[in-house]
Amino acid sequence: MQDVKTFRPKIVAFCCNWCSYAGADLAGTNRLNYPADVKIIRVPCSCRVNPMFILRAFQRGADGVILCGCHPGDCHYSTGNYYARRRMTLLFSMLDYLGIEKERTRVEWVSAAEGAKFAATMNEFVETVRQLGPNKRLEDLRCKK
Amino acid sequence: MQEVMLEKAKELLQSGAVDRVLGWKAGEFAYDITPCVFASAQELEAGFVYNDFCGNNLSKYLIKESRKGGKVLAFLKPCDTYSFNQLIKEHRIVRENVLVVGVPCQGMTDGETLKAKGVKGILGIKTEGEDFVINTLYGDRTMAKKDALPERCLSCKSKKHVVYDELLGQEGDKLDSGRFDLVNKLEAMDPEERFAFWRGELSRCIRCNACRNVCPACSCEKCVFDNDASGVAQKAAADSFEENMFHIIRAFHVAGRCTDCGECSRVCPQNIPLHLLNRKFIKDINTLYGDYQAGEDTVSRAPLTNFTEGDAEPSIVTKGGKKA
Amino acid sequence: MRKIAKEKLGALLAAVGRDKPLYIPALDASGQARFTRWHEGLEMARALNTVRSAKDFFFPQTENLVDFKVKGKQIEIIDPRSEQEDFVLFGVRACDARSFEILDKVFLADPVDTYYQSRREHGTVVTLACTQPEETCFCSAFGIDAAAPEGDAQVWMDEEYLYLSARTQKGDKFLESVRALAEDGGEDAVQRQQEETRRVMAKTPLAGLNLEGFDGEHLNPLFDSEKWAELSQACLGCGTCTFVCPTCQCYDIRDFDTGDGVRRFRCWDSCMYSDFTKMAHGNPRLTQVERFRQRFMHKLVYFPANNDGQYGCVGCGRCLSKCPISMNIVKVAKELSKEVR
Numbered sequence: 001m002q003d004v005k006t007f008r009p010k011i012v013a014f015c016c017n018w019c020s021y022a023g024a025d026l027a028g029t030n031r032l033n034y035p036a037d038v039k040i041i042r043v044p045c046s047c048r049v050n051p052m053f054i055l056r057a058f059q060r061g062a063d064g065v066i067l068c069g070c071h072p073g074d075c076h077y078s079t080g081n082y083y084a085r086r087r088m089t090l091l092f093s094m095l096d097y098l099g100i101e102k103e104r105t106r107v108e109w110v111s112a113a114e115g116a117k118f119a120a121t122m123n124e125f126v127e128t129v130r131q132l133g134p135n136k137r138l139e140d141l142r143c144k145k
Numbered sequence: 146m147q148e149v150m151l152e153k154a155k156e157l158l159q160s161g162a163v164d165r166v167l168g169w170k171a172g173e174f175a176y177d178i179t180p181c182v183f184a185s186a187q188e189l190e191a192g193f194v195y196n197d198f199c200g201n202n203l204s205k206y207l208i209k210e211s212r213k214g215g216k217v218l219a220f221l222k223p224c225d226t227y228s229f230n231q232l233i234k235e236h237r238i239v240r241e242n243v244l245v246v247g248v249p250c251q252g253m254t255d256g257e258t259l260k261a262k263g264v265k266g267i268l269g270i271k272t273e274g275e276d277f278v279i280n281t282l283y284g285d286r287t288m289a290k291k292d293a294l295p296e297r298c299l300s301c302k303s304k305k306h307v308v309y310d311e312l313l314g315q316e317g318d319k320l321d322s323g324r325f326d327l328v329n330k331l332e333a334m335d336p337e338e339r340f341a342f343w344r345g346e347l348s349r350c351i352r353c354n355a356c357r358n359v360c361p362a363c364s365c366e367k368c369v370f371d372n373d374a375s376g377v378a379q380k381a382a383a384d385s386f387e388e389n390m391f392h393i394i395r396a397f398h399v400a401g402r403c404t405d406c407g408e409c410s411r412v413c414p415q416n417i418p419l420h421l422l423n424r425k426f427i428k429d430i431n432t433l434y435g436d437y438q439a440g441e442d443t444v445s446r447a448p449l450t451n452f453t454e455g456d457a458e459p460s461i462v463t464k465g466g467k468k469a
Numbered sequence: 470m471r472k473i474a475k476e477k478l479g480a481l482l483a484a485v486g487r488d489k490p491l492y493i494p495a496l497d498a499s500g501q502a503r504f505t506r507w508h509e510g511l512e513m514a515r516a517l518n519t520v521r522s523a524k525d526f527f528f529p530q531t532e533n534l535v536d537f538k539v540k541g542k543q544i545e546i547i548d549p550r551s552e553q554e555d556f557v558l559f560g561v562r563a564c565d566a567r568s569f570e571i572l573d574k575v576f577l578a579d580p581v582d583t584y585y586q587s588r589r590e591h592g593t594v595v596t597l598a599c600t601q602p603e604e605t606c607f608c609s610a611f612g613i614d615a616a617a618p619e620g621d622a623q624v625w626m627d628e629e630y631l632y633l634s635a636r637t638q639k640g641d642k643f644l645e646s647v648r649a650l651a652e653d654g655g656e657d658a659v660q661r662q663q664e665e666t667r668r669v670m671a672k673t674p675l676a677g678l679n680l681e682g683f684d685g686e687h688l689n690p691l692f693d694s695e696k697w698a699e700l701s702q703a704c705l706g707c708g709t710c711t712f713v714c715p716t717c718q719c720y721d722i723r724d725f726d727t728g729d730g731v732r733r734f735r736c737w738d739s740c741m742y743s744d745f746t747k748m749a750h751g752n753p754r755l756t757q758v759e760r761f762r763q764r765f766m767h768k769l770v771y772f773p774a775n776n777d778g779q780y781g782c783v784g785c786g787r788c789l790s791k792c793p794i795s796m797n798i799v800k801v802a803k804e805l806s807k808e809v810r
Contacts, residue, residue: 098340283601351713
């Protein structure tokens with residue numbers, strides 16, 4: 001097991017194209033710091049993220065997965081994030097039921113204006129996952145380098 | 146009941162009201178009963194059976210049967226009717242081609258369950274009152290019927306038919322039989338224990354796909370796990386991750402659609418309590434989004450194709466918080 | 470023949486299991502028996518048979534064949550096999566013991582499957598005679614004597630003793646490893662037990678299963694039978710029968726993308742699956758009727774036609790108890806025998 005001090009978690013962040021990806025951009029243009037361990041995957045809407053995406057991210061080596069979308073009510077497609085909200089709630093609950101650390105998954109609503117929130121969320125999430133250590137319970141040994 | 150059903154089937158076939166009959170056929174032993182489509186009175190006479198071993202949920206067969214043309218008579222148990230309704234809602238069964246005759250069910254057992262209770266070499270099974278008298282290679286044995294029931298029937302949700310055109314026998318009631326007790330027990334464990342429990346169970350999975358193929362909610366024309374282009378098509382779980390993924394995704398795909406018939410656990414050759422995954426979703430949906438029973442009707446919106454503005458945030462799982 | 474007092478069973482297992490991996494039937498969390506690696510205190514299950522057959526040890530469900538690692542423009546090819554160690558399977562029943570003979574005909578025929586071969590060479594099969602057959606047993610239909618199982622060494626067990634006898638050199642070595650616990654004798658007790666078992670076996674409902682007519686000569690009438698549609702009508706197309714079967718030997722070879730290379734593995738396949746033997750042009754068996762037919766034709770017709778009349782079934786009865794819809798080889802054979810007699 002890697003030392004907690006030196007462990008740098010791999011984080012996958014699914015960001016919706018309209019709000020959260022723009023929020024991440026804003027964090028960048030404002031020169032706000034957040035760890036480089038966060039890898040952003042842009043999706044058209046938070047509801048594009050299917051539970052399999054989350055699991056596959058863990059399989060391929062992620063230690064934490066976060067989904068960011070427009071605030072409820074502000075979805076570019078009106079209702080996409082409402083569906084995503086239900087799906088992710090149930091999925092996270094199921095992961096917890098299987099004994100998989102619930103702190104490794106998260107949903108945050110980040111608008112295009114919330115660069116600071118994006119950076120703060122990522123800083124906090126990376127720290128949470130760093131404390132948890134490497135993902136063991138949803139890893140695929142074949143993908144270990 | 147078997148005689149009444151047989152008469153009904155023959156009568157409807159003869160009058161031309163139906164062209165085929167979907168029911169159960171006797172096998173080599175007392176318990177190995179196979180779902181069967183009968184096309185004539187002779188076929189019915191030769192093999193039609195309805196007893197305590199007719200566990201198969203027939204509704205899934207109606208997806209195919211109702212599209213063959215002509216009308217099919219389907220004998221459905223209370224649990225089968227929930228699946229039937231759900232499949233109607235999803236436009237998978239052609240309703241006007243099916244004549245549903247509801248039949249009562251007092252719980253269905255099977256050879257495996259009897260053997261797990263230590264019965265060996267079953268030659269014949271007779272019913273005497275509330276007991277089975279089992280003739281075996283090693284002598285006779287009596288067992289109370291209720292002691293021979295599998296978990297899914299002990300925690301039966303309903304003996305009421307939610308849909309039928311005709312009903313034979315007495316209608317039953319919805320039951321409160323503690324079907325979430327085991328889910329509650331698992332939730333009360335700490336995560337390490339839960340992880341160890343599920344790892345122990347799911348590691349036995351041999352990816353035979355029986356749970357998926359028997360499931361009336363798994364009615365996709367092509368399953369994502371059979372699609373080579375999906376990147377997750379597997380014939381065997383080569384890593385523990387794949388065992389987890391298959392079962393999480395399968396349970397998720399039927400979440401809000403699973404009627405809790407328990408077929409997945411019945412057919413699992415490795416005795417994995419798969420229904421406990423589905424029941425977790427059912428319980429969560431009931432708690433978070435209001436009570437919902439899939440298959441109860443054919444019009445309501447399923448919980449995962451619906452929302453309210455005030456729904457709970459996913460952080461309810463990670464941090465706790467108030468339920469909607 | 471040698472005998473060992475039954476209370477020394479633990480000592481016997483310890484004597485074997487201390488030096489090399491030893492697998493015995495033991496109950497799992499769900500109360501079913503499965504071959505489990507022996508460890509101090511592990512109790513041997515008294516169940517007649519394990520859920521999964523013993524073929525797993527020679528032909529595992531998945532096995533890594535070769536790894537490819539990509540480094541820049543180089544591809545490194547890695548043989549993932551480590552040296553195969555000797556192991557012992559204890560408590561294999563007569564049906565499973567015969568299944569190895571069938572698998573050998575497939576995997577040890579030219580070209581030899583070296584992965585399988587190496588496990589066969591290093592595995593010692595110690596069989597255990599049956600005493601209480603189930604109604605699903607029909608090994609006698611294939612000329613298997615449940616009271617005299619094959620294998621490297623045979624064991625009979627009664628309430629007082631285990632009786633051991635070796636059939637091969639590997640069996641001799643096994644007996645040698647437990648020599649300190651054993652004494653001579655037991656022929657009479659074994660003979661008595663065998664007579665009793667054979668008497669019960671003859672009373673089992675499937676004992677008289679007649680397979681006359683299932684051979685290459687009758688391939689066409691069997692293949693063309695109209696019964697297949699009716700028999701396969703309720704088939705769900707799951708792989709339960711195939712995966713619990715001790716003689717099913719079909720496999721697929723697949724590549725898994727590990728991110729920096731490819732892991733090429735072999736895994737069991739099932740003729741019940743929609744993508745079984747799928748090729749570039751598509752799938753040769755488009756409906757479940759054809760897939761269903763393939764399974765039974767292979768076991769009852771093609772295999773014996775190519776292997777001097779040996780059927781690809783050993784009558785263990787696992788598919789009879791595990792099929793979700795209770796359709797199985799016995800029902801198929803009984804129904805189809807009408808076509809050839």
